[in-house]
Amino acid sequence: xxxxxxxxxxxxxxxxxxxxxxxxxxxxxxxxxxxxxxxxxxxxxxxxxxxxxxxxxxxxxxxxxxxxxxxxxxxxxxxxxxxxxxxxxxxxxxxxxxxxxxxxxxxxxxxxxxxxxxxxxxxxxxxxxxxxxxxxxxxxxxxxxxxxxxxxxxxxxxxxxxxxxxxxxxxxxxxxxxxxxxxxxxxxxxxxxxxxxxxxxxxxxxxxxxxxxxxxxxxxxxxxxxxxxxxxxxxxxxxxxxxxxx
Numbered sequence: 001x002x003x004x005x006x007x008x009x010x011x012x013x014x015x016x017x018x019x020x021x022x023x024x025x026x027x028x029x030x031x032x033x034x035x036x037x038x039x040x041x042x043x044x045x046x047x048x049x050x051x052x053x054x055x056x057x058x059x060x061x062x063x064x065x066x067x068x069x070x071x072x073x074x075x076x077x078x079x080x081x082x083x084x085x086x087x088x089x090x091x092x093x094x095x096x097x098x099x100x101x102x103x104x105x106x107x108x109x110x111x112x113x114x115x116x117x118x119x120x121x122x123x124x125x126x127x128x129x130x131x132x133x134x135x136x137x138x139x140x141x142x143x144x145x146x147x148x149x150x151x152x153x154x155x156x157x158x159x160x161x162x163x164x165x166x167x168x169x170x171x172x173x174x175x176x177x178x179x180x181x182x183x184x185x186x187x188x189x190x191x192x193x194x195x196x197x198x199x200x201x202x203x204x205x206x207x208x209x210x211x212x213x214x215x216x217x218x219x220x221x222x223x224x225x226x227x228x229x230x231x232x233x234x235x236x237x238x239x240x241x242x243x244x245x246x
Contacts, residue, residue, distance in 0.1 A: 006142065008041040010078075014097060014129055016043050018060045018067050024048065034060045038077070038152060049154070056152035061093060068093040069128065076149045083131055084112075084123040095127040 018034055022045035025031040033043040038056035049057070058077070061068050063086060071092040074080045085092040098115050110119040114130035125131040135145045 007146065009036065009038045010132075010142075010146075012036065012041050012043065013058070014132070018043055019062065022048065034062075035154070036060060056149065057154050058152060059154055060096075061088070063088050063093055063095075066099060067096045069096060070155065073152070073155060074128070075147075076152055077147055078128070079131075079145050079147065080128070082123055083125045083128060084119045097129045098127050 013036055016036070018036075019032045022031040022033050025045055025047040028047055031045045031047060033045045035044050035046065035049065036042075036058040037044055037052045038058055040052065040055060043060075044052060058069070058073060061070065068086070068088075069080075071080050071085055071094055074094065080094055083094045085094050087093075099117070101115075101117065110121050110123065111117065112119055112126040112130055113124050114133050115126060117126040119126055125134065132142070132145070135142060139145075
């Protein structure tokens with residue numbers, strides 16, 4: 001790479017608006033463009049990955065509503081030293097672009113060489129774009145900043161389809177347990193017997209409960225049938241009372 005040459009993929013990385021919906025997969029879920037294809041110099045979504053399997057892919061992440069790169073991934077293409085890193089999901093990340101200042105304040109301590117943002121020691125850049133601006137201004141090129149990387153795989157699983165090899169059939173539990181030796185098979189059958197015994201206990205409880213309910217229903221029905229009969233007999237034996245004549 002010649003001195004002063006600015007690669008197209010780096011320009012896309014600094015200017016592209018990531019995490020917008022992919023127009024080619026607008027009817028599919030999880031279609032945010034969060035991957036940069038370094039060879040094609042464009043942003044793609046996880047559903048576009050099968051068309052770029054042999055290309056260098058750089059995954060973009062979000063941290064505090066800003067686009068970031070993992071230090072491990074970015075260091076394969078650029079010199080990410082002296083940039084203030086942050087930790088998210090147990091990984092160190094760096095901001096791609098300069099963040100807007102909430103308030104102007106300058107006290108004692110470390111500050112970004114380009115935008116005067118407060119930093120921790122010993123870092124001197126707050127973002128990747130700030131370091132690129134400083135390197136271009138001082139060295140008049142990016143020859144010492146860029147690195148040669150012929151292969152850049154994705155570090156995370158971003159495809160939405162699950163390979164068939166990772167899916168296990170329904171009866172695989174017994175096969176895998178039995179192949180591990182007598183101990184695994186005995187444990188499997190013990191669990192099966194325990195489940196069967198539990199099912200029998202529940203079945204017996206339900207049957208006894210239903211029998212009890214039938215007995216209670218029979219007693220109540222007999223009581224209800226006897227009550228009206230006694231009431232009618234009592235009314236028949238009782239003489240009617242007439243109103244006195246005046």
